[in-house]
Amino acid sequence: MSEAVTRVQVGGSAGTDPYEVLIGRQLLGELGGLIGDRAKRVAVIHPEALADTGEALRADLAEQGFEAVAIQVPNAEEAKTAEVAAYCWKALGQSGFTRTDVVVGVGGGATTDLAGFVAATWLRGVRWIAVPTTVLAMVDAAVGGKTGINTAEGKNLVGAFHPPAGVLCDLAALDSLPVHDYVSGLAEIIKAGFIADPVILDLIESDPEAARTPAGPHTAELIERSIRVKAEVVSGDLKESGLREILNYGHTLAHAIEKNERYKWRHGAAVSVGMHFAAELGRLAGRLDDATADRHRTILESVGLPLSYRYDQWPKLVENMKVDKKSRGDLLRFIVLDGLAKPTVLEGPDPAVLLAAYGEVGE
Ligand SMILES: NC(=O)c1ccc[n+]([C@@H]2O[C@H](COP(=O)([O-])OP(=O)(O)OC[C@H]3O[C@@H](n4cnc5c(N)ncnc54)[C@H](O)[C@@H]3O)[C@@H](O)[C@H]2O)c1
Ligand SMILES: O=C(O)C(=O)C[C@@H](O)[C@H](O)[C@H](O)COP(=O)(O)O
Ligand SMILES: [Zn+2]
Numbered sequence: 319m320s321e322a323v324t325r326v327q328v329g330g331s332a333g334t335d336p337y338e339v340l341i342g343r344q345l346l347g348e349l350g351g352l353i354g355d356r357a358k359r360v361a362v363i364h365p366e367a368l369a370d371t372g373e374a375l376r377a378d379l380a381e382q383g384f385e386a387v388a389i390q391v392p393n394a395e396e397a398k399t400a401e402v403a404a405y406c407w408k409a410l411g412q413s414g415f416t417r418t419d420v421v422v423g424v425g426g427g428a429t430t431d432l433a434g435f436v437a438a439t440w441l442r443g444v445r446w447i448a449v450p451t452t453v454l455a456m457v458d459a460a461v462g463g464k465t466g467i468n469t470a471e472g473k474n475l476v477g478a479f480h481p482p483a484g485v486l487c488d489l490a491a492l493d494s495l496p497v498h499d500y501v502s503g504l505a506e507i508i509k510a511g512f513i514a515d516p517v518i519l520d521l522i523e524s525d526p527e528a529a530r531t532p533a534g535p536h537t538a539e540l541i542e543r544s545i546r547v548k549a550e551v552v553s554g555d556l557k558e559s560g561l562r563e564i565l566n567y568g569h570t571l572a573h574a575i576e577k578n579e580r581y582k583w584r585h586g587a588a589v590s591v592g593m594h595f596a597a598e599l600g601r602l603a604g605r606l607d608d609a610t611a612d613r614h615r616t617i618l619e620s621v622g623l624p625l626s627y628r629y630d631q632w633p634k635l636v637e638n639m640k641v642d643k644k645s646r647g648d649l650l651r652f653i654v655l656d657g658l659a660k661p662t663v664l665e666g667p668d669p670a671v672l673l674a675a676y677g678e679v680g681e
Contacts, residue, residue: 324542328461328549329481334556339461339485339545341538346375349422350382352447352484359385359419361410363433365393368425368451371491375424375449387413395581397432398467400476406436420445420483426452426499427459427585431474434465438480448482451491453503453532454586457510457544460485462552462565468581472641473573479557487541492532501530502586504621505568507540509593510547512614513564513653513661518543519617526620563644564661567653568593571679574638575627590623591679599675600654603664610658629680632673 323342330336340348353360360379364372372388379386389409391397410421421444423433430448437446448460466477492500504522511518521529521536528534548565555562572592576583597614600606618625627635644651644663650672654664 324538326542326545326549327553328485329553329556331553334481334553335483337482337484339487339549341456341487341489341542341545343488343490345486345488346378346449348484348486349375349447349449350379352486353379353384353420353422354445356418357384357420357445359387359413359415360422361387361389361406361413361415361419362422362424363389363391363406363429363436364423365391365397365425365429367393371451372424375422379422385413391429391432394426394428394584395468395576397428398474398581400467400469402432403436403439403467406432407440410436410440415440415444417441417444420447422447422449423460423482424449424451425455426450427455430455430460431464431466431477434463434480434482435467435477438465438478443480445483446480448485450485450487452495453492453500453541454506455503456487457503457541458506458548458565460487461545461548463556468577471577472638473576473581474643475641481556487545489532489538489541492537495532497530499584500532501622502584504529505586505589505593505618505623507544508617508621508623509565509567509589510544511617512593512610512655512658513567514547514551514659515543516658519613522617522621526617530621558643563651563663564653566644567655567661568596570639570642570644570650570652571595571635573642574635577638578631578634587624590618591625591627594618594625595675595679596652596654598678599652599664599667599672600656602671602675603654603667605662605664606655607657610655626679626681629676632676632680635676636669636672 450460463481572588
């Protein structure tokens with residue numbers, strides 16, 4: 319008997335095509351149907367770490383009658399470059415990829431961001447399907463249509479809003495994920511807890527050690543709740559004209575750290591430090607109560623996420639934050655909390671307050 323599949327709908331308002339996020343096990347049988355009859359060719363973009371998965375998918379799609387190619391890209395952030403995107407465009411061109419053909423991105427958030435970007439830009443936009451294989455990609459990166467690559471100047475500076483035609487979250491994929499990567503994804507789950515769904519925080523706090531593994535008792539619920547938070551936000555504001563900015567909680571500093579580390583840090587680890595900073599900023603700005611601010615440290619630390627970054631790097635981080643997409647002119651803007659699940663924008667904080675908040679984070 320097949321296990322239950324949960325379906326979460328995304329979009330469908332304001333002229334966007336709705337699509338579904340499927341959460342369950344053994345979901346890859348759904349792929350052919352999502353690709354549809356109009357496609358002749360399918361490109362499966364996958365990272366080196368998932369070479370076997372990528373090849374198995376390609377072979378399966380070929381058996382179903384598609385002209386299927388597998389495009390292997392580097393692991394992690396090394397895939398999110400203009401050079402790798404160009405390599406993928408070349409492979410699509412050589413396969414004769416047309417507007418009815420489909421890209422499938424299988425992997426972590428770096429791979430799905432790249433695959434979505436390649437799909438957004440090829441022929442000015444072809445359909446794509448996300449098959450996220452990390453917890454972070456399931457709960458965040460693969461949902462919502464933000465696609466893109468990094469440049470030397472900053473994180474995700476080149477990209478497009480291009481929602482997928484469907485998202486398949488096969489929980490079985492998480493079993494092969496290194497614990498470091500699993501825990502990194504918990505940062506975005508905790509983010510969803512602080513900005514919108516505090517039950518997420520209660521579930522993690524009930525057994526932080528168990529939350530660190532896919533075998534934990536609340537894994538499926540944590541993933542589903544986080545996807546529902548993301549789905550609701552992006553359904554109301556696909557192109558980030560307002561509400562969607564709350565998903566950037568902790569990201570202003572996080573992206574500055576990632577750039578400073580030349581994209582060698584895991585995104586979730588940087589978001590963890592970034593949320594710690596945002597909590598201190600909220601507290602010092604007089605917005606956030608002490609208990610909720612302190613809760614950030616406790617919960618992030620309890621699952622093994624980092625809280626600190628190098629104090630002496632502050633001037634560089636400030637420079638990096640200026641290219642954050644939420645900036646307007648010379649004004650830095652941060653998402654902070656007015657209380658639990660009450661995200662808001664803090665515009666142009668006093669540099670002294672920013673430094674004081676970083677004083678709590680820097681080591
Ligand atoms: N588009 C969005 O809305 C959005 C949201 C959040 C994060 N992101 C982006 O997502 C990226 C981070 O994604 P991530 O945390 O998934 O990291 P990742 O994609 O870098 O994956 C981490 C590592 O795990 C490997 N891997 C993936 N699945 C595996 C599996 N099942 N078993 C073993 N190894 C596996 C990858 O090849 C990589 O080496 C960042 O670039 C971030 O900017 C985008
Ligand atoms: O979907 C969003 O919107 C987010 O901000 C989710 C973030 O977790 C994600 O890291 C996103 O890629 C950041 O977007 P950016 O526009 O700040 O690059
Ligand atoms: Zn993120």
